[in-house]
Amino acid sequence: MSALIEQLAGELLEAERKRKPVAPITERFDTLTVVDSYHIQLEMVKRRLQEGQTIIGKKVGLTSKAMQNMLGVNEPDYGHLFDDMKVENGATVNIDSMISPKIEAEIGFILGEDLAGPNLTFLDVLMATKFVVPTIEIIDSRIEDWKIKLVDTVADNGSSSKVVGGDTYATLDQIDLRTNGMLLYKNQELIATGAGAAALGHPANAVAWLGNKLSEFDISLKAGELILPGALTAAVVVESGDHITAEFGAIGSVSVQFE
Template sequence: MGANLKQYAAQLAEAEFSGTGVLPITSDNTGLTIEEAYQIQLENIKRKVESGQKIVGKKIGLTSLAMQRLLGVDEPDYGHLLDSMVVENGGAVSIEKVLQPKVEAEIAFVLKKELKGPNVTALDVIQATDYVVPALEIVDSRIKDWKIKLPDTIADNASSGFYVLGGKPARLSEIDLELIGMVLTKNGEVANTGVGAAALGNPINCVAWLANRLADFDISLKKGEVILSGSLSAAVEAQAGDSFTARFAHIGQVSVHF
C-alpha cells in the first residue's frame, strides 16, 4: 500500500476522531481508483480491529437508484460493520458522535453459513441466510458537506456510522423481499416510502453482489454476520432531537432517536 494511500486513511481517521470533515480525497487525487479506495478503507478497518473492535458484518451502499442519484454515483459499494456501530432498537445516537448523519431504512440479513464468491447466486444467498430483520442505518461522512464521488465514500468505509436492528426475525421462505413495503417516518411524519425491489431488484441480489465483489479481496461473508443490504429509498437528514421509525410489512419496525 502506497504512502499516499496511508496518508488518506490517516486523514479520514483523524476526521472521525476530531469530528471535523475533510476535503474529498478525489479533489487531491483525481485519479484515485476504486481498488485504491478499498485499500484505504481496509487500512482503517485494520487499525480499528487492532485497537480491539470486532467486525460483525458488512453493509452494501448505493443499491437504490434514489441513493445513486442523491450522491451522484452509478454503482453500489460496501463497507464493514463493527461492534462499536451497534445501537439497540429504540436507542439513541449522540449527535456528538456523528458529523452529518442521514438515516436509511433497509433489510438486514443474518447468515447461518459462510458465503464466498465468485459465482455466488441468489439461491446461494437464500440457503445461507438464517433470517432477515428490519434495520436502520445511520450513514455519515467524514468528507465535508457530503461532497463525495464513489472513491471518496468507499475510502470512508462506505459512509458508515451506526446501525439498528429491530422487528421480528423472518425466514426468507415466509416473505417476498421483492414486494415488501416500507414506510420511514421522521418525528411522526412520513419521510419516504420504499419497496424491496428498489435494491437491485431484490435485496437478495445485493447480498450476492457483495459476496462476489468481496472475492476480489479474498474476503468472505461469515456465519453469524449481519449484512445490511442497502437502502430502499433516499436517506433522510437527522439532527438532535429527531426520531425515526421504519415500518416494514410482515417483519415489524425499528426505531432510533438523536
C-alpha cells in the first residue's frame, strides 16, 4: 500500500505542476479508504516541505450542506495551506496557473495559541482564536472534470489551490460568527449570500472538527496559522476576466481578479 500511496502522491503533484488532471482515483483504485487518502495527502505534504515550502495554515472543506450535496458526501475533508498559495487582497491571479478553478468565501480564523485534539469543542476554538479575517479560497481539482468522491478530494489536499486574505482583522467580541452574513459578488453582481452557520452550524465547530480529525494523525493546529472553516455557499466557477468580492459585514471584505 505504501508504494501506491507514494505513486498517487507523485501523480497529483505532477498534475498540479503541469496543469493536466488525472483520472479519478476512486475509479482506478476502488478499495482505497478515506484513511488511505489522508496518507496520500500527507505524503504530498512531506514532499512539499522537502522542496522548501512552509505550512501557513489548514482548511476544512465540504462543511456546508450545499457543498456536500454537490459532491455526494456526508462529512467534511481537510487540506494544508502553503506559503506559495497566498494571494494578497485585490491581487490578480493567472487563471492559466490552475486547471478548473472555483472560489469559496469563508471566515478565516487566525489562532493565538495551539489547538490539539481530540475532544476539542467550539468553545476551545473561540478561546484560542486571535482574529477572524475575510477570505476567498480558490479551489482547484487535479482530478479530471471534478469527478471527485471524498477519497479523491482528500488525497488531492482538499482540492486546495490558493487563498486570498483580507486586510481587516476582527476580534470575536465584535461579532456573532453564527449569524454574521456574507455577500458574494461576481463582476459587481450579487450571486450568493450566506452566514457563518452554513459551516457546521458555526464556523468554530468546523475548526474543532479539524483539530479532532488531525489528532488521528498526530497533527495539531498552530498559533499564527490561518484556518479556513469551509465555504458559506456552494463553490462558484470563475473564468478569465472575472472579479470576485466577498463582503462579511463587520469582518470586512476581500477581493480577487482573474486574468
